[in-house]
Amino acid sequence: MKALVFEKSGVENLRVEETEAPKAGRGEVLVSVKLGGVNPIDEAVIERIPVKLPHVPGAEVAGIVAEVGEGVTGLSVGEAVTVYNRIFDGNCDMCVSGKENLCRHGGIMSVVTDGGYKELYAVPAVNAIPVGNMPMELAASLPTAALSAYHALKEAALSAGETLVVLGATGNTGRFATQLGRVMGAQVIAVSREGTIVDGADASLDYSNLKEEVSRLTGGRMADVVLNSVGRSVWDAGISVLGTSGRLATFGVLTGGEVGLNLSWLYGNQVKLIGTTGGTRKEMFDLVKLSSRLTVRVWKKFSLDEAKEAFRGLHSSERSKTGRAFIQVS
Ligand SMILES: [Zn+2]
Known part of the structure; x- marks a missing residue:
């Protein structure tokens, strides 16, 4: 064989x-x-x-x-x-x-x-x-x-009516995260370098003016869940669109794994950072x-x-x- x-x-x-x-x-x-x-x-x-x-x-x-x-x-x-x-x-x-x-x-x-x-x-x-x-x-x-995306959404406890922002939405996991977010009843904002329209997305954006765009789409509430499977290059973008009491799940380091974190932002907004695997x-x-x-x-x-x-x-x-x-x- x-x-x-x-x-x-x-x-x-x-x-x-x-x-x-x-x-x-x-x-x-x-x-x-x-x-x-x-x-x-x-x-x-x-x-x-x-x-x-x-x-x-x-x-x-x-x-x-x-x-x-x-x-x-x-x-x-x-x-x-x-x-x-x-x-x-x-x-x-x-x-x-x-x-x-x-x-x-x-x-x-x-x-x-x-x-x-x-x-x-x-x-x-x-x-x-x-x-x-x-x-x-x-x-x-x-x-x-599909499994990496689904598991991350489950661990982040995404629920119907919430807003999900998927970074790296044209990647293998990103495309499934976008569709599964929709299946789970969330409003899904898919973000990619080119702003490609992704199946299942309510809105497809690129990274320019991301914070302003997400604010506009959520009436200022920002995201309940952000998925970052890309790593360092979009870390700050992910942080900037996460709302109060939000959850940020991460499971990939394609662009590097060392990132900065402001602890007062973390506790002041009572957000959760979640690592997931498979x-x-x-x-x-x-x-x-x-x-x-x-x-x-x-x-x-x-x-x-x-x-x-x-x-x-x-x-x-x-x-x-x-x-x-x-x-x-x-
Ligand atoms: Zn065992």
């Missing part, structure tokens, strides 16, 4: 290799991977994060169950699944309170194990989430893009239920052989204005 592999860090070192097909072990299923999302986390794994080499990246994949291992119930060959990408033991205090993303003995598949940019991917059966007949583009966008298994099932209300804009689909191009275009304005990148695995 074919797999995308690197033996030395760097996108330029990606290559397609013919490797031995795995088997589904006890408690596992073998997924015939169809499509993989291309995300900043995959880029970070390829470029920077120390991993065991050689390594197969790919945090976000979906496909068809090709083989069911011993002891697995509830999944059958031929069923379409998406792969929840957190490894978790199911036993620690985090897991038993439904926080598999924070498992004391866990990690992210594609970081602590090989990822899914390969034709056959053996995964624990508990990580294979049935997706019915939803489009493969959506199934391959749930585990990272999402829970329950939230994956929630997303499957919500999927008919979500859409995915596709920028381009690349073959395994074209994977370098997918990563080189990840931060391009063409990608940002259009949609997201996928790798068509088989």
Whole structure:
């Protein structure tokens, strides 16, 4: 079977290799991977994060169950699944309170194990989430893009009637945060470099005059929830539009992670800063239920052989204005 592999860090070192097909072990299923999302986390794994080499990246994949291992119930060959990408033991205090993303003995598949940019991917059966007949583009966008956004909105306790400002709204998570904010009943203001109109947004803005624009749209109340998945470059912009008793959730550092913070602003407005990472298994099932209300804009689909191009275009304005990148695995 074919797999995308690197033996030395760097996108330029990606290559397609013919490797031995795995088997589904006890408690596992073998997924015939169809499509993989291309995300900043995959880029970070390829470029920077120390991993065991050689390594197969790919945090976000979906496909068809090709083989069911011993002891697995509830999944059958031929069923379409998406792969929840957190490894978790199911036993620690985090897991038993439904926080598999924070498992004391866990990690992210594609970081602590090989990822899914390969034709056959053996995964624990508990990580294979049935997706019915939803489009493969959506199934391959749930585990990272949609889940990170949904989890952040849940942790920020966004509720109907509130105002949500999504920074980096044309990113993979930003586009889902905008749509999910709408689904959750919020007024959504999507903010991106180009002010691109984003599905689900009540208003789409760029960063110029952002504070004045948000003030105008909210009658001076400003945002109840701000999502910053971009990091340092938009930190001050996020702070400037957060209202009294607001919540600012953050889960990405694409532009850097060191920021300034005025403590008197923090307590004087009684705001909450919330860090979030990934999402829970329950939230994956929630997303499957919500999927008919979500859409995915596709920028381009690349073959395994074209994977370098997918990563080189990840931060391009063409990608940002259009949609997201996928790798068509088989
Ligand atoms: Zn655990």
